[in-house]
Amino acid sequence: MSANTKRTVQFKIYRYDPDKDNAPYMQDITVELEQSDKKLLDALVRLKVKDDSLAFRRSCREGVCGSDAMNVNGKNRLACLTDVDELPQPIVLRPLPGLPVVRDLIVDMTQFFKQYHSIKPYLINNDPPPERERLQSPEEREELNGLYECILCACCSTSCPSFWWNPDKFVGPAGLLAAYRFIADTRDQATNERLDNLEDPYRLFRCHTIMNCVDVCPKGLNPTKAIGKIKEMMVRRAV
């Protein structure tokens, strides 16, 4: 082993335990990493060994479950997909902005999922199910690419000022991406109801196209484009 395999990383971490702390504070802490520790999540797991009061969510550790979304050096990212060595130190970790903090890096996602559920994220088709499957042409299927891959980590919605301000009324980029996923689906029969559901001044039109969502999406998706397509469909329906 060469001398640089072990390295020390400095952190500044948002800490808040409502049972013990009067107010949130930033904790300075360093941790020694092994050679095998590549991702920010590896470092957090090391940190947890050092200080087991630190709370964060994690599950699959490979960017599929969307549990470990957090604000890293001012940008929402997944800890498991972020190379720890590429980050300037001290690495500043905060919970996702705009949602109530449960403890440390854990936020209450209720509002986020409420908005997600409000767009009915499931196929609505009243025809009797066919013998085998509801078929789509390759072109029709192609339209769903870039939509179905969302893992609901909330990186996008919690980086959106419109969602910060009106989380109860504005659906947010994640929900709108999912909405378009079903609006675009040729097997879905509720297109009109779905468009009606979004046609008020808040739910869709609070998006002012600042594209923070595109900037942070760890899956490289483009909610702004999906929102644009919903608007386009509404215009097509109206004129």
Added chain:
Amino acid sequence: MVNRIVVGAHYGLKDWIAQRATAVIMAVYSVILLAAVGAIGPNTYEAWRGLFANGFMKFITFLFFISLFYHAWIGVRDIWMDYVKPTGIRLVLHVLTIFALLGYAGWATQILWRL
């Protein structure tokens, strides 16, 4: 009354299109006005008056003001919606905004056709 969240006023699309259409009109007007002022170079009251005495200029300036006030209505209403939560106060502010903008529109028209 339980304070349930109510959304679904069906004017989102209309206002969104109107805001964009009025923005285009204002942008085009700005170019036309700059070009006209650049070409004529009015430096007296009479020259300025001559510029707006032209029928086309009157028409497009009127359109500009109408666009401006409609655009402002949507923008100002969004501000009230963001910062004023009690429904009663918000409604009063909406109505006052509409009255003020209508007044301005009438006033602008009167000035234009007085020239």
